[in-house]
Amino acid sequence: MRCREVVELMTDYIEGALSESDRARFEAHLSTCDGCTRYLEHLRTTIRLSGKLGADTIPPELEAELLNAFKDWKSRG
Amino acid sequence: MTLVDPELDAIRSGDERIFEELTRRHYPAMLRLAMAYLRDREAADDVIQETWVNFLRSLDRFEGRSSLRTWLFGILTNIARARRRREARVITFTSLFGLLPDSRGPTVDPKRFGKNGTWLTDPPSWSQVPEQILEGQETLAQVKEAIEALPPKLREVIVLRDVAGFSADEVGQALQISTGNQRVRLHRARAAVRQKLEDYMR
Numbered sequence: 001m002r003c004r005e006v007v008e009l010m011t012d013y014i015e016g017a018l019s020e021s022d023r024a025r026f027e028a029h030l031s032t033c034d035g036c037t038r039y040l041e042h043l044r045t046t047i048r049l050s051g052k053l054g055a056d057t058i059p060p061e062l063e064a065e066l067l068n069a070f071k072d073w074k075s076r077g
Numbered sequence: 078m079t080l081v082d083p084e085l086d087a088i089r090s091g092d093e094r095i096f097e098e099l100t101r102r103h104y105p106a107m108l109r110l111a112m113a114y115l116r117d118r119e120a121a122d123d124v125i126q127e128t129w130v131n132f133l134r135s136l137d138r139f140e141g142r143s144s145l146r147t148w149l150f151g152i153l154t155n156i157a158r159a160r161r162r163r164e165a166r167v168i169t170f171t172s173l174f175g176l177l178p179d180s181r182g183p184t185v186d187p188k189r190f191g192k193n194g195t196w197l198t199d200p201p202s203w204s205q206v207p208e209q210i211l212e213g214q215e216t217l218a219q220v221k222e223a224i225e226a227l228p229p230k231l232r233e234v235i236v237l238r239d240v241a242g243f244s245a246d247e248v249g250q251a252l253q254i255s256t257g258n259q260r261v262r263l264h265r266a267r268a269a270v271r272q273k274l275e276d277y278m279r
Binding site for chain 2: 002003004005007008010011012015017033034035036038039041042043045046047049050051052053055056057058059062063065066067069070071073074
């Protein structure tokens with residue numbers, strides 16, 4: 001396996017979707033390749049940072065409209 | 078499999094407090110997903126409202142085979158996609174790039190590898206970057222920008238998986254796409270965001 005191919009397998013690796021033999025080859029490559037090890041770290045960091053994106057809060061008007069919709073739905077029972 | 082969901086029961090019995098709690102909790106992820114299809118916040122909020130109304134109307138039909146969250150986001154996806162089709166009057170850059178996810182091209186610039194397929198120069202290490210910078214607001218703004226620049230097919234997947242923290246199964250159900258297809262899109266999306274971060278950290 002070459003770096004060029006290894007980088008394209010990284011999400012499959014992270015997701016646990018590689019076959020056992022591919023995973024073994026992948027990990028063997030990583031154990032001797034700083035570049036791919038870093039690339040994998042980059043992807044893991046990318047995933048972690050995506051999960052930290054700030055949460056917008058619901059606008060009060062929308063919240064009020066949703067509550068009205070709920071009351072409506074309830075009254076129609 | 079039928080899931081027992083106390084929140085669902087509470088909503089069915091008309092509990093306003095639980096309903097409000099639910100709309101608040103899911104809002105951030107719903108907004109990001111809606112924004113994957115519609116650029117404008119107002120349109121996205123409209124879609125969210127329509128989603129909840131639809132959700133309530135279809136409560137009787139919900140049999141609990143998927144989680145409430147998966148079901149909710151499935152409704153949102155359908156409404157947002159339909160609206161986007163209606164509103165796609167102009168061929169934008171985004172819709173052109175929308176073709177990309179099906180392409181099989183490499184996600185890393187081929188020029189970074191030598192003839193034998195190994196790195197010409199290793200990607201830079203981020204382990205020395207201080208945490209305050211790596212996780213700082215400016216870096217997160219880069220991530221956000223990179224995600225917003227993705228074509229919708231890539232954006233919807235990364236938003237649900239990595240931003241909102243859905244499982245692969247949940248995303249497959251909500252978007253009605255195969256696991257394999259999901260992974261291809263996820264990989265392309267993550268690679269694009271990673272590249273933006275690498276450029277930024279340089």
